[in-house]
Amino acid sequence: MSEHLLEINDLDVQFHTMDGTVHAVNGISLEIDPGETLGLVGETGAGKTTTALSILNLIQSPPGKIEHGEILFEGRNVLEMSEAELHAYRGSDVAMIFQDPMTALNPIYTVEYQIAEVIQIHEKVSKEEAIEKAREMLEFVGIPAERGCEYPHQFSGGMKQRVVIAMALACSPKLLLADEPTTALDVTIQAQVLDMMNDLKKKFNSAMLLITHDLGVVAETCDKVAIMYAGKIMEYGSLEDIFDHTAHPYTEGLFNSIPSLDEDVERLKPIRGLMPDPSHLPEGCAFNPRCPYADKLCQSAEAELQEVGPGHYCRCHHVNKGVPMYFPDEKGNELAYQHGLPVSNPGNDFLEKGQKGEKADE
Ligand SMILES: Nc1ncnc2c1ncn2[C@@H]1O[C@H](COP(=O)(O)OP(=O)(O)O)[C@@H](O)[C@H]1O
Numbered sequence: 001m002s003e004h005l006l007e008i009n010d011l012d013v014q015f016h017t018m019d020g021t022v023h024a025v026n027g028i029s030l031e032i033d034p035g036e037t038l039g040l041v042g043e044t045g046a047g048k049t050t051t052a053l054s055i056l057n058l059i060q061s062p063p064g065k066i067e068h069g070e071i072l073f074e075g076r077n078v079l080e081m082s083e084a085e086l087h088a089y090r091g092s093d094v095a096m097i098f099q100d101p102m103t104a105l106n107p108i109y110t111v112e113y114q115i116a117e118v119i120q121i122h123e124k125v126s127k128e129e130a131i132e133k134a135r136e137m138l139e140f141v142g143i144p145a146e147r148g149c150e151y152p153h154q155f156s157g158g159m160k161q162r163v164v165i166a167m168a169l170a171c172s173p174k175l176l177l178a179d180e181p182t183t184a185l186d187v188t189i190q191a192q193v194l195d196m197m198n199d200l201k202k203k204f205n206s207a208m209l210l211i212t213h214d215l216g217v218v219a220e221t222c223d224k225v226a227i228m229y230a231g232k233i234m235e236y237g238s239l240e241d242i243f244d245h246t247a248h249p250y251t252e253g254l255f256n257s258i259p260s261l262d263e264d265v266e267r268l269k270p271i272r273g274l275m276p277d278p279s280h281l282p283e284g285c286a287f288n289p290r291c292p293y294a295d296k297l298c299q300s301a302e303a304e305l306q307e308v309g310p311g312h313y314c315r316c317h318h319v320n321k322g323v324p325m326y327f328p329d330e331k332g333n334e335l336a337y338q339h340g341l342p343v344s345n346p347g348n349d350f351l352e353k354g355q356k357g358e359k360a361d362e
């Protein structure tokens, strides 16, 4: 039996469309332990939702297909479960909160009815008992039980998201998959919902995979962080590793794109360019067209995920080789950076001096 609650090994997911093959998830491995929160962070199109849907074995096929890999929940391979096993697994072992609460709620049923329905599917209780428990769950998420007989349109966005969270937690799942649970909410409500999720997680001791593009949300909630780009994990470590010992240029770029209250920064430095089209991924490191350190090696060979500190992994040729990290607003490189021109940097100089030169020219 696996020692982890969830273990994903070398997962590949593709979508076979008329326009070609979309390489959405490319060899992801990660683990989550009981009660732990892992943040899965990356821009739109990185493959985050596809990863979460794979955990539920809910990839729509066609066009989607899990091409390779293994997903173990308490040691059981989710991808080999029968329909009956999956039915029990979804909702009672693992539940998902979707980004948009409106798509998860049915406008023609009362909210207590919808929560009770989930409870009745997974627990042998009468309809009355299920309604009673649904009302308790509403109270847990800060909605008065008597409002349970109202319909979704009578609730604000934040309250609807609370209902969705109540629904996901109704059967006390061991793992909660929260896909951008606060993105659709305004900032003040976001903070309330995050606080509430933290409290509930402690109360039920649920583990959580928190999907977000917002590093602020990660700082508030996560124990570990996986930074995802073009279907791969680029950096993986504890919250402290990622925030205090950032190793990957993409992670650094994500931090540079968020405003800081402490520093007097005149202008943010967003990462230039866009996430590559996953049906035409670039050769070598998928981040190379946007990376200020990219060199010949990066353009031709993919970097392996390597351990850069205890339990801290990074997928970059330039890490751990004595190459100082710096950003291209120094030494007049900013202009070249903005225009997408190759930027001279210590990493390139270092490689050209031969420490790794033979490899670069291979
Ligand atoms: N059903 C689908 N058919 C075709 N392509 C899809 C489908 N679902 C997702 N994709 C593609 O897979 C890639 C990853 O998507 P997704 O997992 O939703 O990313 P994220 O959640 O990180 O924004 C995207 O390029 C997306 O367009």
Ligand code: SF4
Binding pocket: 248, 249, 250, 285, 286, 287, 288, 289, 291, 292, 293, 294, 295, 298, 303, 315, 316, 317, 318
């Ligand atoms: S491998 Fe090269 S292109 Fe990729 S992140 Fe590292 S320095 Fe940048």
Ligand SMILES: [Mg+2]
Binding pocket: 048, 049, 050, 179
């Ligand atoms: Mg998504």
